[in-house]
Amino acid sequence: MPRRALDNPIVPAVLGLLLESDAHPHRLLADLRERSAHHAAAVNRGTLYNTVAAMAEAGWVAALGQERAGNRPERTVYRITAAGRAELVRRLDEQIRTPEREFWSFLGAVAHLGALGPDGAADALAERARRLRERTADDERRLAEALAAGVPRLFVIEAEYALDLARTETAWVESLVEEIRTGTLAWPSAPADRGRQDGPDGD
Template identity: 40%
Template sequence: MAKRRKVGNLLGLAVLSVLAQRPMHPYEIAGALRGWGKDQDMAIKWGSLYTVVRNLDKHGFIAAVESVREGRRPERTVYRITDAGRAELLDWARELISSPEPEYPRFRAGLSVLPVLHPDEAAALLRDRLAQLDRNAAAARETLAGHLREVPRLFLIEDEYDLAAMRAEADWIRSLLAEIDAGTLPGLAGWRTFHETGEMPAEFAALAERTSSTE
């Protein structure tokens, strides 16, 4: 189970990882995060960066070391990571790597209501998604291969994961489409009957009743 953290926004994790390299002011932190592609690894809301930095400072994970002024730009505070911040960074990373947590991607939500679509439409939409996944995977493979010529693989592990996840999803969709096309998907006949007649199959109605009676 995920720990309740003093700063739970994943942007905080990213900031700590950047400051583990060297002290920076928030503007530099944002540039480093973009340069390292951290906005591709997690949902970053750039407008909350300064709030996250202030919260990390408040809880002792980072500390201000100096304020600098460049030309006519506003004064900027430079922060460094503290010992407590390094400990938090390591503990957070260990948790994320070792402990699987439930995640709720949009595709899963769509699959949960798949029966509201006619089977033929559902299959067509799944084919559209599959085609896009294949294009995305091909582009990701090409991009990854290019990066590997310049960057050690260690720093591209998350890109490998993304590619593997796309491949796994595409394989699963192909398998589901094969069952739909062959007519072997359990419940397919009732699903089709419901959309073609408007009548709920008895087995579907019984399932709904059984489920509601156990709540």
């Protein structure tokens, strides 16, 4: 199994789930998608199965046996090992201690916001703020339901973090929209048409 499978960012999440309880990959995939919108978008069945196989080869998880539910195929149940627990602790400690500048598509888009023009930028940002508010309200509802159902707060602490980030982003975006629409954010004049300057008739 390629070593790069062990570098997959879902490794700590999978080890963390197995720390809570033994599980087969199908259950792990469902739990990852249920708990995190990021994982729901990033994880597919093939990636997860390859990652679990690589972790088993590395000795971080161990197969306990087969489990069958109804007419479904047998599924291998895995348990985290002492080596897996140590690896989880090592990775979590490093990730929590070390802030990283991760690439964020929105940050890249904001860097070229001027290309939209003031009206286009304000409209696009206002739409983003609206969608953020809707998503945040839905995430708040789901978090409240989880806590009301007795899920320990420590198990959903990442949801609180994500909500705080979303609220902060929404406030910043709405403030920027207001600045654009009131003219308090200076907007440079549109650059000259480069096609006219650099076309076949240009110097």
